[in-house]
Amino acid sequence: xxxxxxxxxxLTDGANWSGEGGIGNRLxxxxxxxxxxxxxxxxxxxxxxxxxxxxxxxxxLAVNISNIGRAVPTFAVLVxxxxxxxxxxxxxxxxIALVLFAVPPLLxxxxxxxxxxxxxxxxxxxxxxxxxxxxxxxxxIPLALPLILTGVRIAAVxxxxxxxIAALAGGGGLGRIITAGFNLASTSQVVAGALLVAVxxxxxxxxxxxxxxxxxxxxxxxx
Amino acid sequence: MxxxxxxxxxxxxxxxxxxxxxxxxxLGDAVVQHLQLxxxxxxxxxxIAVPLAVAARRWRWAAGPVLGITTVLYTIPSLAxxxxxxxxxxLSASIVIAGLVFxxxxxxxxxxxxxLRAVxxxxxxxxxxxxxxxxxxLLAVxxxxxxxxxxxxxxIATVSAVSLVTIGxxxxxxxxxxxxxxxxxxxxxxxxxxxxVLCVIIAVAADLLLLxxxxxxxxxxxxxxx
Numbered sequence: 001x002x003x004x005x006x007x008x009x010x011l012t013d014g015a016n017w018s019g020e021g022g023i024g025n026r027l028x029x030x031x032x033x034x035x036x037x038x039x040x041x042x043x044x045x046x047x048x049x050x051x052x053x054x055x056x057x058x059x060x061l062a063v064n065i066s067n068i069g070r071a072v073p074t075f076a077v078l079v080x081x082x083x084x085x086x087x088x089x090x091x092x093x094x095x096i097a098l099v100l101f102a103v104p105p106l107l108x109x110x111x112x113x114x115x116x117x118x119x120x121x122x123x124x125x126x127x128x129x130x131x132x133x134x135x136x137x138x139x140x141i142p143l144a145l146p147l148i149l150t151g152v153r154i155a156a157v158x159x160x161x162x163x164x165i166a167a168l169a170g171g172g173g174l175g176r177i178i179t180a181g182f183n184l185a186s187t188s189q190v191v192a193g194a195l196l197v198a199v200x201x202x203x204x205x206x207x208x209x210x211x212x213x214x215x216x217x218x219x220x221x222x223x
Numbered sequence: 224m225x226x227x228x229x230x231x232x233x234x235x236x237x238x239x240x241x242x243x244x245x246x247x248x249x250l251g252d253a254v255v256q257h258l259q260l261x262x263x264x265x266x267x268x269x270x271i272a273v274p275l276a277v278a279a280r281r282w283r284w285a286a287g288p289v290l291g292i293t294t295v296l297y298t299i300p301s302l303a304x305x306x307x308x309x310x311x312x313x314l315s316a317s318i319v320i321a322g323l324v325f326x327x328x329x330x331x332x333x334x335x336x337x338x339l340r341a342v343x344x345x346x347x348x349x350x351x352x353x354x355x356x357x358x359x360x361l362l363a364v365x366x367x368x369x370x371x372x373x374x375x376x377x378x379i380a381t382v383s384a385v386s387l388v389t390i391g392x393x394x395x396x397x398x399x400x401x402x403x404x405x406x407x408x409x410x411x412x413x414x415x416x417x418x419x420v421l422c423v424i425i426a427v428a429a430d431l432l433l434l435x436x437x438x439x440x441x442x443x444x445x446x447x448x449x
Contacts, residue, residue, distance in 0.1 A: 071382050
């Protein structure tokens with residue numbers, strides 16, 4: 001309990017909130033990193049998954065890519081990128097590593113969602129004379145939306161959590177509080193940093209949960 | 224030694240046979256530690272997950288809390304998890320194992336529970352009609368039928384654990400992650416690439432091994448599916 005008290009003391013100390021290495025700055029960096037990576041990975045994964053799901057091809061690829069993604073440690077990818085020529089470009093190694101990490105769940109969920117759309121509904125829409133584009137935007141995407149959003153939510157929460165790894169490679173974000181605590185051998189700071197990240201991750205999860213509850217019933221995940 | 228030898232180590236190349244031959248023992252130790260941490264974590268996770276899933280199946284009220292708690296555990300970042308356990312275990316391998324156990328719990332409990340729930344009610348009734356007691360029903364009917372789903376969870380949990388062990392480098396017990404970490408600090412390309420590739424190989428090999436075990440343990444699924 002001493003550690004928790006120490007962590008609380010560290011968190012409530014105003015001096016730890018300001019400045020370059022302060023909680024405020026680290027939180028902003030973390031939010032920025034997560035946001036950029038989520039946006040980029042959505043831009044990459046969703047169009048591919050939607051098109052693949054629409055034409056019904058590449059299913060094995062979409063499902064297997066998520067298994068492969070799990071086997072490759074993000075930390076290893078990050079360090080490999082750092083030591084490669086890309087390493088010289090600021091936070092790009094971190095962003096690329098995190099995007100590579102977030103794409104598989106997005107891709108798999110969106111694809112599964114698209115394929116899960118009732119075939120009878122698709123045939124009915126075709127029979128009504130809908131073009132491919134109308135079918136995609138008017139029928140398939142709305143019906144697949146719950147699973148697509150589940151993928152986005154999983155990716156977002158995992159990104160918040162995994163963005164801490166950037167700190168191991170000298171990047172910014174909340175992970176830096178933890179690694180700095182390790183270097184100072186200050187358990188209370190380590191625990192304080194860990195609590196911050198955990199709360200942040202749970203907050204994002206909660207936000208998505210709330211968003212899903214407020215959404216119209218057809219956009220909710222029935223699973 | 225007077226002149227620097229002009230080999231791939233001196234030139235700091237990504238792929239380096241020299242590295243493999245001179246650091247064989249270091250690599251071997253790292254792989255062994257990696258495997259030990261993974262196997263210990265997955266086995267402990269399994270030992271905890273099976274009773275939890277069975278309890279959640281048996282008592283409806285237990286399902287909510289069990290799934291809720293394991294899901295919350297899963298959202299805690301690995302770096303944070305290992306550091307949160309620091310006051311409990313001190314700087315030791317137990318931190319990494321405990322963290323990995325928590326992560327594997329989510330995947331294992333979910334999958335085992337899904338498998339148990341998928342056992343058809345008729346099958347259960349038939350077994351009861353044949354005079355099976357609750358324990359025998361569980362051991363001889365329900366758990367075997369839940370095996371395919373449980374094995375799917377076990378495979379995901381194992382592969383994730385192999386990849387997460389690397390983060391254990393922060394506390395000095397990261398198996399191949401230690402080599403990646405130190406290679407990053409010394410800008411040692413061959414070490415980072417070799418350790419990363421070995422990591423992926425271990426993950427893929429573990430996945431294939433479990434797949435084989437699954438095929439062998441559930442012969443009845445072979446004829447129907449695929």
